[in-house]
Amino acid sequence: MSQAFNAVEQQARLEERAAMALGYARRAGADACEVGASVDQGVGVSVRLGETENVELSRDQSIAVTVYVGQRKGNASSSDASDASIRAVVDKAISIARYTGEDPAAGLAPAELMATDLPELDLHHPWALSVDEAVELALRCESAGREQSGITNSEGASLSSSEVVTVYANSHGFIGSKRGTRHSLSCLLIAGSGDGMQRDHDFTTARRAEDLASPESVGISAAERTLRRLGGQRPQTGRLPVLFAPEMARGLVGNLLNSIAGGALYRESSFLCDALGETLFPTWFTLGEQPREIGGLASAAFDADGVATRDNVFIDRGRLASYMLSAYSARRLGLESTGNAGGAHNVRIEAPTESLDTLMQRMGTGILVTEMMGQGLNPVTGDYSRGAAGFWVENGQISHPVEEFTVAGNLREMFAGLQGVGSDIDRRGSIQTGSWLIDTMTIAGQ
Amino acid sequence: MTDLSDDMLKQASTLLLAPGGLDVQSLDAGLGHAMGRGIDYADLFFQRTWHEMWVLEDGEVKDASYSIDGGVGVRSLSGEKTGFAYSSQISQDALLDTGRTASGIARSGERHPPSPIQVATATARYRGVDPLDGLSAEEKIAMLKEADRVARAADPAVTQVSASLTGVHEVVLVCASDGTLAADIRPLVRFNVNVIVARDGKRERGSAGGGGRYSMSRLRDEGVAERHAREAVRQALVNLDAVAAPAGQMPVVLANGWPGILLHEAVGHGLEGDFNRKGSSSFAGRLGERVAAKGVTVVDDATLDERRGSLSIDDEGTPGQYTPLIEDGILTGYMQDKLNARLMGMQPTGNARRESYAHVTMPRMTNTYMLGGQEDPEAILKSVKRGLYAVSFGGGQVDITSGKFVFSASEAYLIEDGKITAPVKGATLIGNGPEAMSQVSMIGNDMALDSGIGICGKEGQGVPVGVGQPTLKLDEITVGGTQS
Numbered sequence: 001m002s003q004a005f006n007a008v009e010q011q012a013r014l015e016e017r018a019a020m021a022l023g024y025a026r027r028a029g030a031d032a033c034e035v036g037a038s039v040d041q042g043v044g045v046s047v048r049l050g051e052t053e054n055v056e057l058s059r060d061q062s063i064a065v066t067v068y069v070g071q072r073k074g075n076a077s078s079s080d081a082s083d084a085s086i087r088a089v090v091d092k093a094i095s096i097a098r099y100t101g102e103d104p105a106a107g108l109a110p111a112e113l114m115a116t117d118l119p120e121l122d123l124h125h126p127w128a129l130s131v132d133e134a135v136e137l138a139l140r141c142e143s144a145g146r147e148q149s150g151i152t153n154s155e156g157a158s159l160s161s162s163e164v165v166t167v168y169a170n171s172h173g174f175i176g177s178k179r180g181t182r183h184s185l186s187c188l189l190i191a192g193s194g195d196g197m198q199r200d201h202d203f204t205t206a207r208r209a210e211d212l213a214s215p216e217s218v219g220i221s222a223a224e225r226t227l228r229r230l231g232g233q234r235p236q237t238g239r240l241p242v243l244f245a246p247e248m249a250r251g252l253v254g255n256l257l258n259s260i261a262g263g264a265l266y267r268e269s270s271f272l273c274d275a276l277g278e279t280l281f282p283t284w285f286t287l288g289e290q291p292r293e294i295g296g297l298a299s300a301a302f303d304a305d306g307v308a309t310r311d312n313v314f315i316d317r318g319r320l321a322s323y324m325l326s327a328y329s330a331r332r333l334g335l336e337s338t339g340n341a342g343g344a345h346n347v348r349i350e351a352p353t354e355s356l357d358t359l360m361q362r363m364g365t366g367i368l369v370t371e372m373m374g375q376g377l378n379p380v381t382g383d384y385s386r387g388a389a390g391f392w393v394e395n396g397q398i399s400h401p402v403e404e405f406t407v408a409g410n411l412r413e414m415f416a417g418l419q420g421v422g423s424d425i426d427r428r429g430s431i432q433t434g435s436w437l438i439d440t441m442t443i444a445g446q
Numbered sequence: 447m448t449d450l451s452d453d454m455l456k457q458a459s460t461l462l463l464a465p466g467g468l469d470v471q472s473l474d475a476g477l478g479h480a481m482g483r484g485i486d487y488a489d490l491f492f493q494r495t496w497h498e499m500w501v502l503e504d505g506e507v508k509d510a511s512y513s514i515d516g517g518v519g520v521r522s523l524s525g526e527k528t529g530f531a532y533s534s535q536i537s538q539d540a541l542l543d544t545g546r547t548a549s550g551i552a553r554s555g556e557r558h559p560p561s562p563i564q565v566a567t568a569t570a571r572y573r574g575v576d577p578l579d580g581l582s583a584e585e586k587i588a589m590l591k592e593a594d595r596v597a598r599a600a601d602p603a604v605t606q607v608s609a610s611l612t613g614v615h616e617v618v619l620v621c622a623s624d625g626t627l628a629a630d631i632r633p634l635v636r637f638n639v640n641v642i643v644a645r646d647g648k649r650e651r652g653s654a655g656g657g658g659r660y661s662m663s664r665l666r667d668e669g670v671a672e673r674h675a676r677e678a679v680r681q682a683l684v685n686l687d688a689v690a691a692p693a694g695q696m697p698v699v700l701a702n703g704w705p706g707i708l709l710h711e712a713v714g715h716g717l718e719g720d721f722n723r724k725g726s727s728s729f730a731g732r733l734g735e736r737v738a739a740k741g742v743t744v745v746d747d748a749t750l751d752e753r754r755g756s757l758s759i760d761d762e763g764t765p766g767q768y769t770p771l772i773e774d775g776i777l778t779g780y781m782q783d784k785l786n787a788r789l790m791g792m793q794p795t796g797n798a799r800r801e802s803y804a805h806v807t808m809p810r811m812t813n814t815y816m817l818g819g820q821e822d823p824e825a826i827l828k829s830v831k832r833g834l835y836a837v838s839f840g841g842g843q844v845d846i847t848s849g850k851f852v853f854s855a856s857e858a859y860l861i862e863d864g865k866i867t868a869p870v871k872g873a874t875l876i877g878n879g880p881e882a883m884s885q886v887s888m889i890g891n892d893m894a895l896d897s898g899i900g901i902c903g904k905e906g907q908g909v910p911v912g913v914g915q916p917t918l919k920l921d922e923i924t925v926g927g928t929q930s
Contacts, residue, residue, distance in 0.1 A: 052527050056806065092512050100508055237695075267608065376840075376874040380650060385872045385874040387851075445924065
């Protein structure tokens with residue numbers, strides 16, 4: 001946008017900075033070293049009640065160095081990538097490594113796992129638009145929402161566009177870099193007044209500006225989502241089937257992934273320790289990742305260890321087929337890296353899907369959950385109890401909005417009790433899923 | 447504590463401005479760039495942080511990290527509009543670039559010259575020390591190993607111990623067009639212990655921690671490693687024996703101290719100036735009205751000595767203050783930064799905070815707590831026939847528009863016939879802020895602040911905060927367990 005930013009030049013500059021850090025670390029006495037560097041730049045505008053509210057221009061940079069001296073490790077980082085700063089960062093990391101204890105699992109990922117093919121994943125699509133144009137789009141979005149009858153106030157609409165360049169290099173000689181863009185538009189509206197006030201929002205996000213939903217459709221959808229919450233009641237306490245809308249089902253997938261991540265496993269902080277090979281889901285359910293998808297929101301050819309990413313299947317026909325491991329957590333567990341240092345990339349579900357209406361018909365009477373609050377998950381036991389809002393469903397039809405209740409259960413039982421997955425897939429994130437119908441959970445209301 | 451001295455300003459100027467060839471006098475030019483046409487207020491926020499973390503796992507300190515960050519954030523205001531830009535370089539060129547960018551929010555109107563600079567007078571709430579310097583690397587490692595040893599010796603069920611020691615040395619300097627010039631050196635340290643216990647095929651966790659705005663040496667001198675290690679193991683063992691929490695409405699007794707997180711969520715956020723100016727808070731327009739039961743007095747207090755949420759000056763250079771929010775159940779005040787105070791015709795209350803120079807300022811809480819009452823905590827428990835006693839919480843969240851809040855207990859018990867009985871797990875409390883405050887029927891005489899572990903998130907920005915309260919009884923609140 002209006003700040004000069006040449007991503008290709010930045011990529012070359014960061015690669016050179018990373019190489020300089022590696023060279024200096026070797027001379028300073030490190031046996032092995034890895035460097036992560038990034039620079040991003042962005043513009044964010046927000047409007048409220050038809051007026052510009054905020055215009056923010058950002059540019060951030062960081063360079064982080066990890067050194068290994070024998071089996072000892074030290075980390076240091078800075079926002080300054082000058083020669084003097086990099087030397088100071090490396091020296092600091094080495095001085096830390098003098099004090100840390102020996103760790104047999106410490107070290108770079110095995111050299112033979114480094115990504116060798118780095119395909120063009122088509123992730124970088126800068127958006128040439130001025131601050132004025134950005135404001136104009138946000139204004140169109142908010143105004144389309146505020147025109148809907150019943151909208152009484154607004155927290156505004158925001159548009160942001162950013163470019164990020166990241167580099168990872170290590171002393172095996174691996175150097176990988178990528179550049180990407182992300183553009184988003186969101187709108188948050190208020191309906192009702194006094195004690196009956198409600199808010200909700202909607203958003204669109206994409207790597208290419210042309211893949212964004214229209215500003216008007218985002219504003220109108222935010223208004224509809226807000227208006228449908230008015231007059232919410234508290235449901236009766238009891239046991240009921242629960243249908244999680246796609247954004248909420250994404251959270252359940254996130255809970256699953258956190259529980260099969262190596263760090264949680266070797267710390268015994270997961271309810272899925274020692275669950276490899278167990279059947280956790282119905283046999284029609286498969287879940288995996290496709291990291292090298294062209295243009296994907298989370299696409300990457302190498303992970304945070306430089307290890308080549310690959311298509312992984314974590315849940316294979318209901319069975320926990322693979323953990324999600326970095327080089328370090330793999331060593332701790334006596335396994336091999338799965339190319340998941342830094343997390344999963346483009347998580348997809350393979351399962352027969354049904355329309356939301358069909359899922360509601362199958363549910364009969366129960367609750368459709370469209371929002372959750374709080375952090376009520378104990379990852380060690382899988383016990384789950386979170387605040388929620390949504391809709392009471394009676395005989396397969398939405399009856400009225402419900403709020404101020406909790407849904408509780410245990411993730412292991414919830415996964416086993418999965419009855420169906422919706423075709424209403426939300427494509428706005430790294431994890432893409434439709435709605436999830438869970439057979440029964442405890443509702444605490446009045 | 448003593449006055450914030452000129453010495454503080456000199457130190458900050460040396461650390462922040464001098465390396466880029468700037469001094470206090472040269473900031474006028476920087477402000478000039480940010481005070482373009484139509485701009486009625488601008489500020490420059492210089493910051494540098496040194497952050498250190500040492501982590502113990504499996505009995506060894508295997509990982510430690512150190513980071514340095516710094517830069518300048520420039521903000522220009524025009525009516526309700528904010529222009530914001532920042533740079534990780536502190537130099538005359540960076541001030542020109544960021545100032546012009548920020549002031550681009552308005553392009554017409556009068557040019558207002560900045561007011562003459564006056565050094566802010568404020569009382570120091572903590573000493574301007576470098577907290578990382580307080581202990582040697584060997585001493586830091588010894589503290590972490592001590593926590594590991596104590597936790598493992600405390601019970602054979604302990605299978606995992608992790609402990610961390612973190613410290614931040616933060617130096618800030620604020621210069622604003624209203625004449626404000628202020629500097630602060632803010633130490634912040636924290637020690638944390640997490641344990642996993644396993645017995646008979648069941649596994650549970652426990653955690654404890656604390657800290658404040660002082661040197662790391664204080665953590666060692668006060669023996670926090672041993673104290674938090676014992677506390678984490680105790681909590682984990684309680685949870686190992688816990689039964690499923692009940693579901694439904696019932697009386698709830700909240701212990702003193704950290705359960706004040708309820709106030710932070712249920713009341714605090716809804717009283718931040720920005721939400722009230724915009725009319726999006728369920729407390730908007732209700733000054734002078736009853737919003738809580740009689741006897742309930744809630745304050746935000748940045749002036750407590752060396753507390754995690756304390757501030758000598760806020761991030762706009764306004765001195766930290768003691769701000770009554772609710773007095774005897776009546777709403778009497780909001781928490782304000784300069785922008786929202788001006789637009790609402792009120793005074794700033796020293797609540798302007800930002801995560802860093804790269805984030806824009808918002809009204810935020812500091813240390814928020816409820817004052818103590820008359821009741822004996824024992825008598826409060828005795829008054830409950832069947833209910834829940836919540837001692838510690840994991841985290842919470844609020845929807846400030848509908849007033850709905852949620853938070854999850856990490857240690858809770860059943861109350862049966864006035865006595866604490868079985869520990870319960872998975873208890874989540876859900877309610878509506880103003881409604882819950884009207885349910886307060888007994889207020890204990892045991893007001894306590896938390897141990898110094900709170901981080902508050904708002905619009906993606908995290909800042910350290912404190913909470914506190916006496917033992918409290920809420921007559922009826924929804925508990926979200928699994929036993930219906």
